[in-house]
Amino acid sequence: MINLPKKPPPSYLVTIGIPFAMLFTVFSFQRVGFNLQDFRENLANRAIVTDPLFNPKWSWAWENTADAMIETVQIAILASIVGCALALPLSFYASRATNLNKYSYFLYKSFLNLVRTIPDLFWAMLFTVAVGIGPFAGVLALIMFSLAIMGKLLSETIDSIDPGPMEAAKATGSTHNQTVFTSALPQVLPNFTAYFLYIFELCIRASVILGLVGAGGVGRIIETQRIFLRFDRISPIIVIILVVVILIEQFSVWIRRKIL
Amino acid sequence: MNIPKQPISQRILKYTLTTAIIFASLWSAAGLEITIERILDAPRQIGILVGAMFPLDTSQEAIDRIIPKVFESLFIAWAGTVIGAIFSFPVSFLAAQNVAVGAVSRITKQILNAIRAFPELILAFVFLPITGLGAFTGTLALGIHSIGTLGKLSSEVIEGIDEGPLEAIKSSGGSKINELIFGVIPQVMPTITSYWLYRFEINLRASAVLGVIGAGGVGQELINQLRFRDFPRAGTVLICTIVLVLIADAISASIRNRIIQGKVVKS
Numbered sequence: 001m002i003n004l005p006k007k008p009p010p011s012y013l014v015t016i017g018i019p020f021a022m023l024f025t026v027f028s029f030q031r032v033g034f035n036l037q038d039f040r041e042n043l044a045n046r047a048i049v050t051d052p053l054f055n056p057k058w059s060w061a062w063e064n065t066a067d068a069m070i071e072t073v074q075i076a077i078l079a080s081i082v083g084c085a086l087a088l089p090l091s092f093y094a095s096r097a098t099n100l101n102k103y104s105y106f107l108y109k110s111f112l113n114l115v116r117t118i119p120d121l122f123w124a125m126l127f128t129v130a131v132g133i134g135p136f137a138g139v140l141a142l143i144m145f146s147l148a149i150m151g152k153l154l155s156e157t158i159d160s161i162d163p164g165p166m167e168a169a170k171a172t173g174s175t176h177n178q179t180v181f182t183s184a185l186p187q188v189l190p191n192f193t194a195y196f197l198y199i200f201e202l203c204i205r206a207s208v209i210l211g212l213v214g215a216g217g218v219g220r221i222i223e224t225q226r227i228f229l230r231f232d233r234i235s236p237i238i239v240i241i242l243v244v245v246i247l248i249e250q251f252s253v254w255i256r257r258k259i260l
Numbered sequence: 261m262n263i264p265k266q267p268i269s270q271r272i273l274k275y276t277l278t279t280a281i282i283f284a285s286l287w288s289a290a291g292l293e294i295t296i297e298r299i300l301d302a303p304r305q306i307g308i309l310v311g312a313m314f315p316l317d318t319s320q321e322a323i324d325r326i327i328p329k330v331f332e333s334l335f336i337a338w339a340g341t342v343i344g345a346i347f348s349f350p351v352s353f354l355a356a357q358n359v360a361v362g363a364v365s366r367i368t369k370q371i372l373n374a375i376r377a378f379p380e381l382i383l384a385f386v387f388l389p390i391t392g393l394g395a396f397t398g399t400l401a402l403g404i405h406s407i408g409t410l411g412k413l414s415s416e417v418i419e420g421i422d423e424g425p426l427e428a429i430k431s432s433g434g435s436k437i438n439e440l441i442f443g444v445i446p447q448v449m450p451t452i453t454s455y456w457l458y459r460f461e462i463n464l465r466a467s468a469v470l471g472v473i474g475a476g477g478v479g480q481e482l483i484n485q486l487r488f489r490d491f492p493r494a495g496t497v498l499i500c501t502i503v504l505v506l507i508a509d510a511i512s513a514s515i516r517n518r519i520i521q522g523k524v525v526k527s
């Protein structure tokens with residue numbers, strides 16, 4: 001008989017957490033009306049969507065989506081550039097390594113967290129009400145979206161930079177701002193570039209759906225056709241979007257390999 | 261002082277990229293008809309909207325309408341994540357190169373990529389005629405999208421495992437199944453669980469949005485109030501959503517930390 005050491009008792013996380021999670025799961029499924037019976041009965045209705053979905057009207061899509069697709073890409077480009085540019089200084093204020101003032105650090109950090117809790121389409125709805133329907137609202141919404149992601153990623157990267165160069169800069173008598181500019185910023189610039197490309201890809205995906213609430217881009221066309229159940233017009237648009245998204249991702253992978 | 265200069269090729273790259281970025285933003289701004297006046301006027305307009313939201317509508321009727329919707333979003337997100345987790349777990353083994361045969365892994369990965377390519381909202385309106393307006397549609401859409409994303413992340417975790425334990429099991433006469441159960445799963449479980457929780461955080465935001473097309477959740481409430489220009493009530497919806505997301509994020513993040521970093525042992 002092998003003499004194994006005794007297994008430690010499971011923690012509270014396991015003994016209480018797992019049964020609780022299971023109960024919560026059952027409760028959630030009940031509350032969302034999870035019902036496979038109905039699903040099977042109504043499966044015949046799928047023809048409303050799937051028949052036209054698999055009979056795409058390509059000619060219509062070619063004629064009507066080009067402008068909106070370009071608009072989508074433009075929204076994503078402008079919003080990711082402006083959002084990331086705004087996030088660059090903010091992240092330095094929202095990091096313990098570069099902001100020595102405890103209170104202002106907390107303020108900036110909370111601000112970024114707050115921006116991050118509001119979903120992108122909520123921003124779009126709010127901005128369409130504030131500045132009017134159109135792509136400008138979409139740009140503002142995605143600026144907040146990319147600002148939030150970049151702020152979180154970059155400030156956490158700044159938290160974990162090597163303190164050596166900063167100490168060296170301080171030892172030569174530089175002010176705090178000079179220290180940050182010469183020793184903290186160059187350390188995170190490669191990460192910043194990588195995050196920027198990642199956020200640009202996210203923005204392309206997000207800008208597709210902005211049109212559903214009137215914030216410009218190709219989603220506007222999807223929404224109008226969806227209301228009339230013209231899924232034969234929607235499916236080619238979806239394919240075009242997929243192709244554009246994949247091309248842009250390949251492009252961004254290529255750039256990443258070139259500069260990083 | 262003699263500082264070495266940046267190599268010429270790097271400087272060229274730097275200037276080209278800067279020009280490209282400036283040119284791209286100007287082209288976009290021109291195409292979207294964004295003028296200086298509109299940018300300068302935007303803060304005032306946003307200020308008016310925010311001003312119209314306060315004081316918040318905290319009447320009993322509003323609370324009774326909004327709170328169930330907010331919780332519905334929570335339930336949609338959780339149920340969607342559970343569907344994603346249950347189905348993506350076995351699939352991720354099929355997609356991992358070091359567990360499945362080469363061809364199987366490649367095909368499964370392509371399927372996962374295809375699932376991931378569709379945004380939740382597009383999935384949701386494909387399901388609408390089958391499942392009707394309501395939370396179930398949102399749950400299915402989130403669940404299916406989560407299978408794609410979780411499957412990809414989990415299979416990458418499985419591909420990154422340490423082969424040592426597998427060899428040890430093989431050399432002591434264990435079967436392929438034993439290798440999976442005693443070699444792979446204990447190694448990947450903490451990371452995969454934390455990905456599930458991370459996905460839950462993302463799904464919570466996505467489920468809040470799904471209401472826009474009638475797939476349940478708090479998005480419906482927000483868009484309705486904004487359409488009827490009932491700004492105080494829209495403000496209440498917004499604040500309730502923010503509070504829910506903040507609390508759920510905090511709980512989920514602390515559990516993730518505990519799983520990844522382990523228990524802090526006081527010595």
